[in-house]
Amino acid sequence: MxxxxxxxxxxxxxxxxxxxxxxxxxxxxxxxxxxxxxxxxxxxxxxxxxxxxxxxxxxxxxxxxxxxxxxxxxxxxxxxxxxxxxxxxxxxxxxxxxxxxxxxxxxxxxxxxxxxxxxxxxxxxxxxxxxxxxxxxxxxxxxxxxxxxxxxxxxxxxxxxxxxxxxxxxxxxxxxxxxxxxxxxxxxxxxxxxxxxxxxxxxxxxxxxxxxxxxxxxxxxxxxxxxxxxxxxxxxxxxxxxxxxxxxxxxxxxxxxxxxxxxxxxxxxxxxxxxxxxxxxxxxxxxxxxxxxxxxxxxxxxxxxxxxxxxxxxxxxxxxxxxxxxxxAIYCWYERDGVRDKASQHARDQQYKLYATGKFFDTVADPEEKADLATGGIPEELKAVHAKLKAALDPQVAITEAADPIQSAKRGSPEKKKKKDATKKSKPEAK
Known part of the structure; x- marks a missing residue:
């Protein structure tokens, strides 16, 4: 639901x-x-x-x-x-x-x-x-x-x-x-x-x-x-x-x-x-x-x-x-109409959020994202979480910046499989 x-x-x-x-x-x-x-x-x-x-x-x-x-x-x-x-x-x-x-x-x-x-x-x-x-x-x-x-x-x-x-x-x-x-x-x-x-x-x-x-x-x-x-x-x-x-x-x-x-x-x-x-x-x-x-x-x-x-x-x-x-970490790519060069991208955990632009926020202390923690350099005590989020974000940014994945899929990219090959039937267990 x-x-x-x-x-x-x-x-x-x-x-x-x-x-x-x-x-x-x-x-x-x-x-x-x-x-x-x-x-x-x-x-x-x-x-x-x-x-x-x-x-x-x-x-x-x-x-x-x-x-x-x-x-x-x-x-x-x-x-x-x-x-x-x-x-x-x-x-x-x-x-x-x-x-x-x-x-x-x-x-x-x-x-x-x-x-x-x-x-x-x-x-x-x-x-x-x-x-x-x-x-x-x-x-x-x-x-x-x-x-x-x-x-x-x-x-x-x-x-x-x-x-x-x-x-x-x-x-x-x-x-x-x-x-x-x-x-x-x-x-x-x-x-x-x-x-x-x-x-x-x-x-x-x-x-x-x-x-x-x-x-x-x-x-x-x-x-x-x-x-x-x-x-x-x-x-x-x-x-x-x-x-x-x-x-x-x-x-x-x-x-x-x-x-x-x-x-x-x-x-x-x-x-x-x-x-x-x-x-x-x-x-x-x-x-x-x-x-x-x-x-x-x-x-x-x-x-x-x-x-x-x-x-x-x-x-x-x-x-x-x-x-x-x-x-x-979780990742978000967001652009309502699919315009790839205008999309907002970020990775976040339970407290911190890192945008592909480099902006970095504490969403618990600053839910409206007014204080960029990256201004003047990443604080020492936050370098580990920043590095974790960057490691989650960078591969997704690379995918975004690559050739349009929708068109790649239609040309037969292994990233998308045809429906008839996508599943393997197993015995159902739960309603």
Whole structure:
């Protein structure tokens, strides 16, 4: 499950006193909450990275597009015998035709390029059929209903399943939710396209609460169908909160940073729960970025991951052996429209961040990155961490500066393999 545009500062399990997220909190209490998880600064880069397990400098093309040759976790798990579904927001490949190509047999999706409403009286595509709802329905309810029906269908099925749930909420437009006194079931009933605007903070709290409600709905369905014990649930957000949202957090105003490579644009909640494997009530300081999701899923399923992924499986952390996981830094390449010579690049650990420009920051003491620690030379006590981050950053910068990796892949570079050769089937182990 991946919520849309929500930083960690909105979650009560991460310390928010303004917003209450009891279902996300109970997910965290039942498993492991990660303190140092970072997305990409905006949605498409995050979605490309989470689905492919590869850093964006190697396979990102432009906003709203996933390379048609990309191998996703959906492809690998489906090839290994998993039944697969995707439900929520789809803004990749310019249409719904790519969903099956990327490994998903079933779908219930809202499409950015079609642009009907996603919230009141929405337009969705459900298993290949476009449907416009005009009787006061709410998009997130319809999509979560689809997820819950799919889970129910699988309760007596021996085949394992994967559901990828990129949630609609809480991305703007911020409008009243069905449980809010201002809810209007007639809103946008006659609209062909989703109206612009609606970005004020008035209904943000309602959106956070409804996001949490949808999470609880899925957890409850897994529990009621007897599948919770052996189901791995991962919950996160695709990037920081929208920039018009300012919340009190840790005693200061905290503005959303969507679109920025600073902490408020990338620091997201990341929670994993799997009662059969993960001990409850854990908090981890392990580094996590979205490239780690793909190898984690294949590792959990007992399936061989493709070669060349940048991610590192979180299974050792899940099993209480964090020291066996080798990830001392994470890397970010960010340029919304894929313009390579304008991309921002950095490597970071839990505290320090080094940009390819040479700027160096303590993100704990200086989250707004105003004091460059490299000014006047690297302090002696920071030379070791600077060297570590530089060692992680330099090889990625070299890849970025090389010939366009997308074109290299299409010419047959070994960096990309054809889907039919990318996986080796193994016996599935987990739902």
């Amino acid at each position: 991946m919520a849309d545009d929500i930083g960690y500062e909105n979650l009560s399990c991460y310390g928010s006193k303004v917003y209450q997220t009891p279902n996300i909190d109970r997910l965290a209490a039942s498993g492991i909450r990660f303190n140092h998880a970072h997305s990409q600064p905006i949605c498409t880069p995050s979605r490309v990275q989470i689905m492919t397990g590869i850093y964006n400098n190697r396979n990102y093309i432009k906003f709203g597009l996933l390379d048609p040759q990309a191998v996703t976790f959906g492809n690998v798990l489906r090839d290994a015998g998993y039944q697969t579904a995707i439900a929520g927001k789809w803004q990749l490949q310019g249409g719904f035709e790519g969903v099956a190509n990327f490994g998903f047999d079933r779908h219930c999706l809202w499409q950015l390029t079609r642009r009907p409403s996603r919230y009141p009286n929405p337009g969705l595509e459900i298993d290949g059929e476009e449907k416009d709802f005009k009787n006061g329905e709410f998009g997130p309810d319809l999509i979560s209903d689809y997820v819950c029906r799919y889970i129910d269908e699988k309760k007596d099925d021996d085949a394992p399943f994967l559901v990828y749930y990129p949630m609609l909420l809480p991305h703007w437009p911020f409008v009243p939710t069905p449980d809010h006194p201002d809810w209007d079931p007639e809103m946008w009933k006659d609209a062909i396209n989703e109206p612009g605007g609606y970005k004020s903070q008035k209904y943000w709290d309602a959106f956070v609460r409804y996001t949490d409600k949808m999470v609880g709905k899925v957890i409850d369905q897994l529990e009621s169908t007897g599948q919770r014990e052996n189901t791995l649930i991962i919950w996160t957000g695709d990037n920081g909160t929208y920039t018009d949202i300012v919340s009190d957090f840790n005693g200061r105003p905290y503005r959303g940073g969507k679109g920025s490579p600073k902490d408020n644009g990338t620091h997201v909640g990341f929670i994993a729960s799997w009662p059969a494997v993960i001990q409850p009530g854990q908090v981890s300081d392990a580094l996590v970025d979205f490239s780690d999701v793909f190898p984690t899923l294949t590792d959990a399923a007992g399936v061989k991951a493709p070669d060349g992924l940048n991610g590192v499986s979180l299974m050792p952390v899940f099993k209480g052996s964090a020291d066996d996981r080798d990830k001392g």
